[in-house]
Amino acid sequence: MHLHLQKSTVKSQPSEVRITGSKSETNRLLLLRALYSTITIANLSNSEDSAVMQKALEAPLENPRAVNVHHAGTAMRFLTAFFALQEGKEVLLTGSSRMKERPIQILVEALQQLGADISYEETEGFPPIKIKGKKLTQSCVSLPAHVSSQYISALLLIAPKLANGLEVTLEGKITSVPYIKMTLALLETIGVETSFEGNRIKVNPKISVRKQQITVESDWSSASYWYSIVALSEIGTQITLSSYKKNSLQGDAVLVEIYRDFGVETLFNENSTITLSKVKICERSTVNLQLNNCPDIAQTIAVTCFGLGIGCDLSGLHTLKIKETDRLEALKNELTKLGAEVAVTDESLHLKPSRSIHENKTVKTYQDHRMAMAFAPLALKVPVAIEDAEVVSKSYPDFWNDLKNNGFQISATE
Incomplete structure (x- = not known):
C-alpha cells in the first residue's frame, strides 16, 4: 500500500x-517477566516487534519448536539469550530474509563462553540458529564494546538467573551506553543489584523478585x-x-x-x-x-x-x-x-x-x-x-x- x-x-x-510504551523498555520487561512471574507490566508497546516477543515468550515450549521473529531484531537477540537458558528445551530461531542477513555471531559466541549450545542452520554467523537450552555454568564473558547494545543487553537480562550472576567485560569503546543503562536500571527496579564501572558490568544473581507492577514510559x-x-x-x-x-x-x-x-x-x-x-x-x-x-x-x-x-x-x-x-x-x-x-x-x-x-x-x-x-x-x-x-x-x-x-x-x- x-x-x-x-x-x-x-x-x-x-x-x-x-x-504507547517504549518498544525498548517493553521488550526488556517482557523477558524479565518470563524469568520472574511476579512481575506485571502496564502501558505495553503495541508495536509488532513487542507482539512477536510476547508471543514467543508466552507460547508453550514444545520440543523441538520453531520461532519466527520476522523483522524483529530486538526479539532475535533477546530470545537467543532467553532460550539458551531454558534447560531441556530445543528451539529453532529464525526470521525474515533480511533477518537472515543480520549478524548474530558475537552474541552466540558470548553465550557459548557461558556454556550455551547454539549452532547455525544455514550461514555461519547468521540466523536461523538452533538452540538447545541448558544450565549455563560460567559467570564471566567478554565481547567487543562497539557492537549493538542489544547483544550486551541480552546477556544482562538473563544474568540474574545464572547461578553466580554475570561479569561482562567490554573491549574497546562502548556503543549506545543509554540502552545498556536502561537495561541495568530495569534490573535495579525489580531488585537486582548491578554495577557498571569503566568497561566492566556486574549483575548479581537473584532467584526471585517481589510482586510488582512496572509502567512503561x-x-x-x-x-x-x-x-x-x-x-x-x-x-x-x-x-x-x-x-x-x-x-x-x-x-x-x-x-x-x-x-x-x-x-x-x-x-x-x-x-x-x-x-x-x-x-x-x-x-x-x-x-x-x-x-x-x-x-x-x-x-x-x-x-x-x-x-x-x-x-x-x-x-x-x-x-x-x-x-x-x-x-x-x-x-x-x-x-x-x-x-x-x-x-x-x-x-x-x-x-x-x-x-x-x-x-x-x-x-x-x-x-x-x-x-x-x-x-x-x-x-x-x-x-x-x-x-x-x-x-x-x-x-x-x-x-x-x-x-x-x-x-x-x-x-x-x-
Missing part, C-alpha cells in the same frame, strides 16, 4: 497524541516524528504527547536538546504529558551531531534538516548498516531523489544545505518502519508518497491515523 500525503497544516488545537523514538512535524511547521504550532518523564531511561530523550536548535521547545506537564511548541525559526546553517547513543533518531534528524533547508553532519552511526536495511544508504538514496546532496560513510551522513525539495516523489521504505515515518513530515513542505506504508506497524501502528487526526491529508493506493 502506498500512502499519498498532501501539503497540509497541523491543527492549531490538536488533540493529545497518545503514544512512552516511546521517545516514536515522539521523534512529532518533533520533526513541529520543527517543519509554523511558529505557534503545538502538539501534546503522552506519557513521558524528564528522567527518562531512553537515550532518544535527547530529542529535547537536539530539537531546541530547530526552534522546538519541550514543556513537561504535571500529568506526564509533554507539549512541543515551535517558538522560533531555526537560524542554524548546519548542525553537527554525534549520535552513537541514539542512532534510531538519525533518519528523523536528517529529514528534518533537509525540510528546514539546513545541512547536517551526523556521526556515530555504524550500527545503522545492519538494521532493517542499510539505513545510511537508504537515506542517501531517498534524500537524493528529493533533491538533496548527500554523502555517507560507514558511520556517518553528510547533508548539504538546500532550499529546494522535489515534489510528488515516492519514498521507498526498504521494509524499514523508520524510513516511512521519518519522511512523512516532509508533507508539510511538498506532496510526498510513502511506499509500503504499512511497515510502521513494526513500532508505531497508529502513526498514520494520528497524522490524520492532526490535520494531515492522506490517501491510499495499492
Whole structure:
C-alpha cells in the first residue's frame, strides 16, 4: 500500500497524541517477566516487534519448536539469550530474509563462553540458529564494546538467573551506553543489584523478585516524528504527547536538546504529558551531531534538516548498516531523489544545505518502519508518497491515523 500525503497544516488545537510504551523498555520487561512471574507490566508497546516477543515468550515450549521473529531484531537477540537458558528445551530461531542477513555471531559466541549450545542452520554467523537450552555454568564473558547494545543487553537480562550472576567485560569503546543503562536500571527496579564501572558490568544473581507492577514510559523514538512535524511547521504550532518523564531511561530523550536548535521547545506537564511548541525559526546553517547513543533518531534528524533547508553532519552511526536495511544508504538514496546532496560513510551522513525539495516523489521504505515515518513530515513542505506504508506497524501502528487526526491529508493506493 502506498500512502499519498498532501501539503497540509497541523491543527492549531490538536488533540493529545497518545503514544504507547517504549518498544525498548517493553521488550526488556517482557523477558524479565518470563524469568520472574511476579512481575506485571502496564502501558505495553503495541508495536509488532513487542507482539512477536510476547508471543514467543508466552507460547508453550514444545520440543523441538520453531520461532519466527520476522523483522524483529530486538526479539532475535533477546530470545537467543532467553532460550539458551531454558534447560531441556530445543528451539529453532529464525526470521525474515533480511533477518537472515543480520549478524548474530558475537552474541552466540558470548553465550557459548557461558556454556550455551547454539549452532547455525544455514550461514555461519547468521540466523536461523538452533538452540538447545541448558544450565549455563560460567559467570564471566567478554565481547567487543562497539557492537549493538542489544547483544550486551541480552546477556544482562538473563544474568540474574545464572547461578553466580554475570561479569561482562567490554573491549574497546562502548556503543549506545543509554540502552545498556536502561537495561541495568530495569534490573535495579525489580531488585537486582548491578554495577557498571569503566568497561566492566556486574549483575548479581537473584532467584526471585517481589510482586510488582512496572509502567512503561512512552516511546521517545516514536515522539521523534512529532518533533520533526513541529520543527517543519509554523511558529505557534503545538502538539501534546503522552506519557513521558524528564528522567527518562531512553537515550532518544535527547530529542529535547537536539530539537531546541530547530526552534522546538519541550514543556513537561504535571500529568506526564509533554507539549512541543515551535517558538522560533531555526537560524542554524548546519548542525553537527554525534549520535552513537541514539542512532534510531538519525533518519528523523536528517529529514528534518533537509525540510528546514539546513545541512547536517551526523556521526556515530555504524550500527545503522545492519538494521532493517542499510539505513545510511537508504537515506542517501531517498534524500537524493528529493533533491538533496548527500554523502555517507560507514558511520556517518553528510547533508548539504538546500532550499529546494522535489515534489510528488515516492519514498521507498526498504521494509524499514523508520524510513516511512521519518519522511512523512516532509508533507508539510511538498506532496510526498510513502511506499509500503504499512511497515510502521513494526513500532508505531497508529502513526498514520494520528497524522490524520492532526490535520494531515492522506490517501491510499495499492
